[in-house]
Amino acid sequence: MDEPIGASQMLFVDSRETRSLIPAMLKQAGVPFDMVEMPAGDYRLGPYLIERKTVNDLAASIFDGRLFEQAEAVCNSADRPMLLIEGDLASGQSQIQDESLYGAISSLTVFWGLQIIFMPSAAASARFLGRLHKHMTEGLGYEVATRVAKPKVAPDGAAAQYLVCGLPGVGPELARKLLTHFGSANGVFQASELDLRSCKGVGPSTARKIVEALEHRPTSFRSTKTAPDWR
Structure with a gap:
């Protein structure tokens, strides 16, 4: 971990x-x-x-x-x-x-x-x-927005895609593949490592990291108080 x-x-x-x-x-x-x-x-x-x-x-x-x-x-x-x-x-x-x-x-x-x-x-x-x-x-010093603006729940699946994009190694395209394969964000989150690997585009490393992220119990969080020194 x-x-x-x-x-x-x-x-x-x-x-x-x-x-x-x-x-x-x-x-x-x-x-x-x-x-x-x-x-x-x-x-x-x-x-x-x-x-x-x-x-x-x-x-x-x-x-x-x-x-x-x-x-x-x-x-x-x-x-x-x-x-x-x-x-x-x-x-x-x-x-x-x-x-x-x-x-x-x-x-x-x-x-x-x-x-x-x-x-x-x-x-x-x-x-x-x-x-x-x-x-x-x-730490980085401030929080970076890694995903697009949080969408409202809509029939086009944007909200589900937003949720799945939060998983490690998952971008918009792979999120679409996962949602198509498992039917919903809940289906993706409940999938086992072996199930995840059955989805095209998900390798062993990505599947393992997704499961680890979903099962991990965080004990600390990144600070977002100060701006980073890029020098």
């Missing part, structure tokens, strides 16, 4: 990352972290486990078949698995064909449920990790 926003969070960095400049950049920026030997991933912060790959690393791991093994290990080790791709994808096109490169990235998203983050450089990756740590420890 996700750890509450605002709880004490420590960033853990895999000891092999000393070969990159990121740990030094994090230290310079005042981001607290511990160097540890991690069985999977390169950075862990609360529920997030991040596998970092430069474009060259990505191409090499596609060639030798390690990519999907690493993806499976990361997905099995965290609630919020992420892949951070660092550098310009165009620079890797001399090593691997576009079809293989973009096909691998698409597969990781669709079939493994990995969240893909693109960063142009090690410095940008360090800034992203620092910001992630800040948001996890301090």
